[in-house]
Amino acid sequence: MNSAQTASANDILALAQKLRREIGADFHEKFVEAVYKDASQIAKRSVRMAGEKAHFNLDSMIDRIVTSRICGFPLMIALFALVFWLTITGANVPSAMLATFLLDTIHPILKELAASIGMAWWLDGILIDGVYLATAWVVSVMLPPMAIFFPLFTLLEDFGYLPRVAFNLDNIFKKSGAHGKQALSMMMGFGCNAAGVISTRIIDSPRERLIAIITNNFALCNGRWPTQILVATIFIGALAPDHLAGLIAAAAVVAIALLGVLITFASNWALSRTILRGKVSTFSLELPPYRPPRILQTLYTSMIDRTIKVLWRAVVFAAPAGAVIWLSANLQIGGISLAEQIINFLNPLGLLIGLNGVILLAFLVAIPANEIVIPTILMLTVLTTGLSGLGAGTGVMFELESGSATLSIVQAGGWTLLTAVNLMLFSLLHNPCSTTIYTIFKETGSAKWTTIAALFPLGLGFLTTFIVAQVWQLFA
Amino acid sequence: MEEQDNHIKNQSPEDCEGCPVHSAANLMKLGVDMENWDYVVALAGNPNTGKSTIFNALTGLRQHTGNWPGKTVSRAVGGFEYADSRYKLVDLPGTYSLLATSLDEEVARDFILFGQPDVTVVVVDANRLERNLNLVLQVLEITDRVVVALNLMDEAKRAGKDVDDRRLARDLGVPVVPTVARYHEGMGELLAMVDEVANGKVVAKPYRIKNEPPKLRDASAQLVRQLQSVYPGLPNPRWVALRLLDGDERIIRAIQDGELGDLSQANALAVKPAADLSLEVLG
Numbered sequence A: 001m002n003s004a005q006t007a008s009a010n011d012i013l014a015l016a017q018k019l020r021r022e023i024g025a026d027f028h029e030k031f032v033e034a035v036y037k038d039a040s041q042i043a044k045r046s047v048r049m050a051g052e053k054a055h056f057n058l059d060s061m062i063d064r065i066v067t068s069r070i071c072g073f074p075l076m077i078a079l080f081a082l083v084f085w086l087t088i089t090g091a092n093v094p095s096a097m098l099a100t101f102l103l104d105t106i107h108p109i110l111k112e113l114a115a116s117i118g119m120a121w122w123l124d125g126i127l128i129d130g131v132y133l134a135t136a137w138v139v140s141v142m143l144p145p146m147a148i149f150f151p152l153f154t155l156l157e158d159f160g161y162l163p164r165v166a167f168n169l170d171n172i173f174k175k176s177g178a179h180g181k182q183a184l185s186m187m188m189g190f191g192c193n194a195a196g197v198i199s200t201r202i203i204d205s206p207r208e209r210l211i212a213i214i215t216n217n218f219a220l221c222n223g224r225w226p227t228q229i230l231v232a233t234i235f236i237g238a239l240a241p242d243h244l245a246g247l248i249a250a251a252a253v254v255a256i257a258l259l260g261v262l263i264t265f266a267s268n269w270a271l272s273r274t275i276l277r278g279k280v281s282t283f284s285l286e287l288p289p290y291r292p293p294r295i296l297q298t299l300y301t302s303m304i305d306r307t308i309k310v311l312w313r314a315v316v317f318a319a320p321a322g323a324v325i326w327l328s329a330n331l332q333i334g335g336i337s338l339a340e341q342i343i344n345f346l347n348p349l350g351l352l353i354g355l356n357g358v359i360l361l362a363f364l365v366a367i368p369a370n371e372i373v374i375p376t377i378l379m380l381t382v383l384t385t386g387l388s389g390l391g392a393g394t395g396v397m398f399e400l401e402s403g404s405a406t407l408s409i410v411q412a413g414g415w416t417l418l419t420a421v422n423l424m425l426f427s428l429l430h431n432p433c434s435t436t437i438y439t440i441f442k443e444t445g446s447a448k449w450t451t452i453a454a455l456f457p458l459g460l461g462f463l464t465t466f467i468v469a470q471v472w473q474l475f476a
Numbered sequence B: 001m002e003e004q005d006n007h008i009k010n011q012s013p014e015d016c017e018g019c020p021v022h023s024a025a026n027l028m029k030l031g032v033d034m035e036n037w038d039y040v041v042a043l044a045g046n047p048n049t050g051k052s053t054i055f056n057a058l059t060g061l062r063q064h065t066g067n068w069p070g071k072t073v074s075r076a077v078g079g080f081e082y083a084d085s086r087y088k089l090v091d092l093p094g095t096y097s098l099l100a101t102s103l104d105e106e107v108a109r110d111f112i113l114f115g116q117p118d119v120t121v122v123v124v125d126a127n128r129l130e131r132n133l134n135l136v137l138q139v140l141e142i143t144d145r146v147v148v149a150l151n152l153m154d155e156a157k158r159a160g161k162d163v164d165d166r167r168l169a170r171d172l173g174v175p176v177v178p179t180v181a182r183y184h185e186g187m188g189e190l191l192a193m194v195d196e197v198a199n200g201k202v203v204a205k206p207y208r209i210k211n212e213p214p215k216l217r218d219a220s221a222q223l224v225r226q227l228q229s230v231y232p233g234l235p236n237p238r239w240v241a242l243r244l245l246d247g248d249e250r251i252i253r254a255i256q257d258g259e260l261g262d263l264s265q266a267n268a269l270a271v272k273p274a275a276d277l278s279l280e281v282l283g
Helices: A002-023 A025-047 A060-064 A072-116 A120-161 A162-175 A184-190 A193-202 A205-220 A225-239 A242-273 A295-330 A338-352 A357-365 A369-386 A401-410 A417-428 A434-444 A447-475 B002-009 B013-017 B022-025 B053-057 B103-114 B126-142 B155-156 B165-172 B185-197 B214-230 B239-246 B249-256 B259-268
Strands: A047-051 B028-031 B039-045 B076-082 B085-091 B117-124 B146-151 B161-163 B177-178
Touching: A002 A184, A002 B214, A002 B239, A002 B249, A025 A047, A025 B126, A025 B185, A025 B214, A060 A072, A060 A162, A072 A120, A072 A162, A072 A225, A072 A242, A072 B117, A120 A225, A120 A369, A162 A242, A184 A193, A184 A205, A184 A242, A193 A205, A193 A434, A205 A242, A205 A434, A205 A447, A225 A242, A225 A369, A225 A401, A242 A417, A242 A447, A295 A338, A295 A357, A295 A369, A338 A357, A357 A369, A357 A417, A369 A401, A369 B002, A401 B117, A417 A447, A417 B214, A434 A447, B002 B155, B028 B053, B039 B053, B039 B103, B039 B126, B039 B185, B053 B076, B053 B085, B053 B117, B053 B185, B076 B185, B085 B185, B103 B259, B117 B126, B117 B185, B126 B146, B126 B155, B126 B161, B126 B165, B126 B239, B146 B165, B146 B185, B155 B161, B165 B177, B177 B185, B214 B239, B239 B249, B249 B259
Parallel strands: B039 B085, B039 B117, B117 B146, B146 B177
Antiparallel strands: A047 B161, B028 B076, B076 B085
C-alpha cells in the first residue's frame, strides 16, 4: 500500500470519528431498528396465512410441559436416567459376548500362533498380552454401551430436547454469574470436553467464555461414562436386589452427572466472584421446533461420528498403553517391577483420599484417554496382589466375562465401597484429558488459563475425595 | 431427485426436459477433496435453519447436524462439482446478525467480507421469515452475489403459512429458491441458481436498507464518497461506512493495516482473490 493511501485512510477514520460524534451514541439501535423495519415490511408482503390457523399447537404444548417450573427438572432427570438405564441393562449381554469372543477365543489362538512360529517371549508379551489384550478389553467394555448411549442421546438432540434443557438451566447459570449459553457448551461436554470447549465460541463475553471453558470438565465426557457405568454396576448395583440392580446403578450414574452440574454452578459462582469478576450478559435463546428425528440416519451418523470415532481414539491410546503396562510390569529394578515401585510410591497419597496407588497410577497412564482407566486398574491390581487363576501371567490384561469376576479382583486389591464411591468422584473431578488441555490452550491462547483449567478440577478432586474418605472413616 | 423437485414446483415432466435444473443429476459430491476449485460458495444463515443439512446434501460429507442453535461454531469446508465447475463450499456458523461481537458472528462476517466468496447462499427459515430477513438484508449490504435458500418450506406449510418465493425474490432483488433440505427437495434448483450467479448469468439488484433516519443517511453518504475516492474498487463502501459509524474495531483495523485496501485492489484488477488467505481467523 502506498503512503498516499495511508494518509487518506487516516482521513477516513478521522471523518468517521467526527460523524460518529454528530449522529450520537444511539447509532447502533437506530440502524438495527431500520433493518428490523425493512425486514418486517418485506416479510409481510410475501407471507400469507393459508386458510385457518392451526387450532392446536403441539410444539407449544410440549414446551409448556418440558419447560414448566414443576415438571421441567424431574422430567429432565427421569429422561436421562432412562437413557442410562437402557444403556446399562442393554450393554451387559453384548459386552460379555464380546469379551468371551475376543479374550477367550481369539487370545489363545494368537498365543498358539506365536508359539508355533517361535516368537520371542518378550515380543509375544508386548504384542499379544500387552497391545492386543488392552485393545480387546477397551473394545468389549466400551463398544456396547456407546452403541446404545450415543444413538439415544443423538435422537434426543435431533428431536430438539437439548435447547429445552438449556432453557431450564439458563436461569441458574445466570444466577451463578455465568452466561446462559454455557448450558449448551455443557451439553456438548457431556459428549466430549474438547468439543465442549470449542463450542464455548458461541459465548460473546471473554469473561463468561473463560468460565465456561474452565468448568466444562465437570460435564462427564464419554471417556468417563464407561468408568462410571462399570463401577456403579459392580459396586452400587450389587448392593440392591437383582431386579433393581440396573436401576440403582443408573441412579448412581445420574447422581454423579448431576453432582458435576452442581459443581459447575458452584465453580461458576466462585470464579465470577474472584478471578473472573464481571457483569452477566443477556441473550435470547431460540427454542427450535420439535422435529421428528430421522431415525435411520441418526443411527448411522451417531455410529460413524461418535461411537466409532471415540472407540478408535480409545484403541489408539490403549494399544501403546498396553505395551507400556506390560513392560513396566516385567521390567525389574532390584527384584521389584517398575510398576510396583511406582504404586508403592503413590500408595500413601492414594489411601489418604480413599483410593490407592494403583488407581492413581491408572489415572496417570490414562491422561491421553480417560477410557482406559478401568482396564489399567484391573491389570495393575492383579499384578500387585499376585492374584492367581485369573491372569495369564505378569502384566497381562485378562479376561473378565462378568461383573462378579471384576468384583473379586478389586476386592483382592483391598477395595471397599468407599474406594468405589471415591473412584467415581475422582473420575468426575480430575484434570481434563490431554486432548482437552491442548484444545483449551488453542482456544484461550494462554498458558495461565490452561494451567488453571487443568489444576482446578484436580485440586477439587483431591479435596473432595479426601473429605469423603475422612468423614467415611470417622463413621465406619 | 427429479420427482421431489416436481413436488415443489408442480411441473409436468415435459417442462423439466428443457430446464437446466434437469441436469441436477450431474451433481458430483466431492467430499473434502476440493483442490483447484473454480468458485467459492459460502453458506450463511440464522442458527438452526439447515445450513449443515444443505452442506451435507451437496458435498456428501456428514457434518454433524443437530436440532439446536449454535452447533456449528467454526467453518466446515467441502466440495462438489456441478455443470463442469468445481465448487468449494464453506459452511459458516449460524448467526442472527453480522453486527455483533461474538466470535462466531465474526467468523461468518469476516468470511463474507474478506474471503470474498463468489456466491453467498443465505439459508432462511421460511417459517420465521421476518427475523431471518434481518440477516439477509445485512448480507445484501456486503455482497450482491447472493442466493436465498428458502428452507424448511414444509414446516412453514404445516404452520399454515404460504410463502411467496417470487414476490420475495422481487423485493430482495436476488434469486430465491424454496427448499426442504432434510428431504433433498429443491437442491437441483439451488445448484442451478448458484451456478448462474457464479457465472454472472444472473445480475442482482439487491435491496438496500431504506428505513434509516435522514441524519444517518447523510453521514453515511459523506463517508461513502471518501471511501470511494480512496478505495475505488471496494465492492461495498456503504456497508463499510455504516460499520465505521458504528465504531467497529475490526473494520477500523482493516483500514489501518491496509487489508481493506488490498480488498479494493483485488477487486479493481478483477483478479480472483485467494479466498483462503484471510480465512484463518480462528486458526
